[in-house]
Amino acid sequence: MSQVNQVKLGAEFIADTPHRVSHDRCLWEARMRRDRTASRIPEWEEMRALASQIKLHTLSHLDSYLSRFEEKLTANGIHVHWAEDAEAHNRIVYEIFRSHGVKTVTKGKSMLMDECGMREYLSERGIDIYEADLGERIQQLDNQRPSHIVMPAIHKLRGDVARLFADKLGSDPDIDDPHYLNSVMREHMRKHYINADAGMSGVNFGVAETGTIVVATNEGNADISANVPPLYVASMGIEKLIPRQSDLALFIRLLSRSALGFDITQYTSHYTRPRHGQEMHLVIVDNGRSARLGSQYYEVLKCIRCGACMNTCPVFRRTSGLSYDAPYMGPIGIVLQPSYDLHRYARLPYSCTHCGSCMNVCPVKVPIPHYVFLWRTEIVERGEDELMHRTEETAMALALRNSTNLSHAERLGLWALRNLPKSLLESRLNPWATHHTNPEPPQETFRQYYKRTTKK
Numbered sequence: 001m002s003q004v005n006q007v008k009l010g011a012e013f014i015a016d017t018p019h020r021v022s023h024d025r026c027l028w029e030a031r032m033r034r035d036r037t038a039s040r041i042p043e044w045e046e047m048r049a050l051a052s053q054i055k056l057h058t059l060s061h062l063d064s065y066l067s068r069f070e071e072k073l074t075a076n077g078i079h080v081h082w083a084e085d086a087e088a089h090n091r092i093v094y095e096i097f098r099s100h101g102v103k104t105v106t107k108g109k110s111m112l113m114d115e116c117g118m119r120e121y122l123s124e125r126g127i128d129i130y131e132a133d134l135g136e137r138i139q140q141l142d143n144q145r146p147s148h149i150v151m152p153a154i155h156k157l158r159g160d161v162a163r164l165f166a167d168k169l170g171s172d173p174d175i176d177d178p179h180y181l182n183s184v185m186r187e188h189m190r191k192h193y194i195n196a197d198a199g200m201s202g203v204n205f206g207v208a209e210t211g212t213i214v215v216a217t218n219e220g221n222a223d224i225s226a227n228v229p230p231l232y233v234a235s236m237g238i239e240k241l242i243p244r245q246s247d248l249a250l251f252i253r254l255l256s257r258s259a260l261g262f263d264i265t266q267y268t269s270h271y272t273r274p275r276h277g278q279e280m281h282l283v284i285v286d287n288g289r290s291a292r293l294g295s296q297y298y299e300v301l302k303c304i305r306c307g308a309c310m311n312t313c314p315v316f317r318r319t320s321g322l323s324y325d326a327p328y329m330g331p332i333g334i335v336l337q338p339s340y341d342l343h344r345y346a347r348l349p350y351s352c353t354h355c356g357s358c359m360n361v362c363p364v365k366v367p368i369p370h371y372v373f374l375w376r377t378e379i380v381e382r383g384e385d386e387l388m389h390r391t392e393e394t395a396m397a398l399a400l401r402n403s404t405n406l407s408h409a410e411r412l413g414l415w416a417l418r419n420l421p422k423s424l425l426e427s428r429l430n431p432w433a434t435h436h437t438n439p440e441p442p443q444e445t446f447r448q449y450y451k452r453t454t455k456k
């Protein structure tokens with residue numbers, strides 16, 4: 001598979017001014033709301049530290065918590081399945097559906113199912129999946145992956161949605177009023193909600209103590225999928241576990257405030273057993289998580305998928321999630337995706353300015369900037385870096401080897417600045433010059449100036 005070139009894809013989004021401006025504004029508003037709501041809670045920083053510790057504790061005792069979780073789920077009448085990888089996950093889900101004669105499914109939002117490529121897998125086998133989340137359904141109709149883990153269609157303008165609905169659902173292309181667009185989608189989806197043979201959702205938290213799965217949404221889409229059809233299948237990564245019911249409130253308080261700056265998600269549903277007359281399954285998925293747990297990047301498993309790191313990231317806000325061309329995008333994506341396929345995602349860790357803002361807002365303190373450095377090191381060591389980066393790094397290593405080399409490099413650089421033609425210095429070879437004018441070069445290097453002035 002070819003490498004994802006986030007810089008190129010991001011540049012296309014940057015060039016599209018109306019979309020870029022709207023995207024940047026919406027995400028920055030979410031970030032500012034997050035700051036305001038967090039500032040109203042005096043113990044906010046203690047909450048973040050505690051959440052990080054609970055996650056680290058759970059991850060370091062994951063085997064015993066997973067066994068306890070399974071025991072409780074089974075005792076509560078939920079069928080438990082274990083999937084080692086994406087293929088196993090999809091096969092298990094398909095087998096459940098095949099044995100029940102399922103043809104249509106409504107599905108709440110789930111990054112894990114996107115990660116596994118489940119929708120495509122099931123659709124190739126004759127099972128139609130209807131996304132129940134509005135943003136996800138918009139993206140599904142447009143044949144695009146989600147561009148944000150909480151706001152899947154945030155890169156679109158209202159006019160884009162109006163045109164898409166007109167094309168796919170026969171609505172009026174000239175009306176981009178959100179109420180109208182919502183009503184079009186409601187009418188379109190109602191029959192699918194009522195007639196679906198099965199429902200699916202992801203899981204935000206699994207409580208080991210009680211065998212409860214907790215799903216948080218703002219539209220109730222997971223609840224419709226879980227409650228209306230006679231069969232409900234949920235999928236959960238092994239890292240979603242927390243030990244006790246009493247730990248849950250902390251994560252619920254952090255999740256919505258970090259994600260959108262709201263005090264709480266509209267729907268926080270707890271599923272402990274199937275409702276009367278319903279069959280319920282939970283697929284617990286590894287898909288590389290155990291390997292990640294044993295690696296230096298293990299703290300990525302603390303992530304609760306709130307999207308706060310995306311809302312604050314200056315690169316993400318200007319380039320949009322689609323430019324990462326990956327299931328996970330933005331700051332968490334650039335440190336997660338290389339562990340799925342190092343070659344394909346080797347350029348992503350370079351899409352970072354090292355401002356450190358992601359780490360400052362992350363409710364569970366995932367050390368993203370630190371991992372960016374680690375990935376860049378690993379990428380170079382494994383020969384997956386770009387030729388240009390390698391050349392620059394080799395040249396820098398030579399220049400920085402000792403002060404004599406550095407002094408020669410400084411003089412050479414100054415000579416080049418003073419003597420090379422402007423057409424070359426400000427050509428496409430120097431992207432910096434696209435938006436800047438080179439400053440007037442000095443007569444001497446700083447080293448020469450320092451020597452001259454301190455001798456006097």
Ligand code: SF4
Nearest residue numbers: 303304306307309362
């Ligand atoms: S890394 Fe932190 S801020 Fe980013 S999505 Fe995960 S929990 Fe949220």
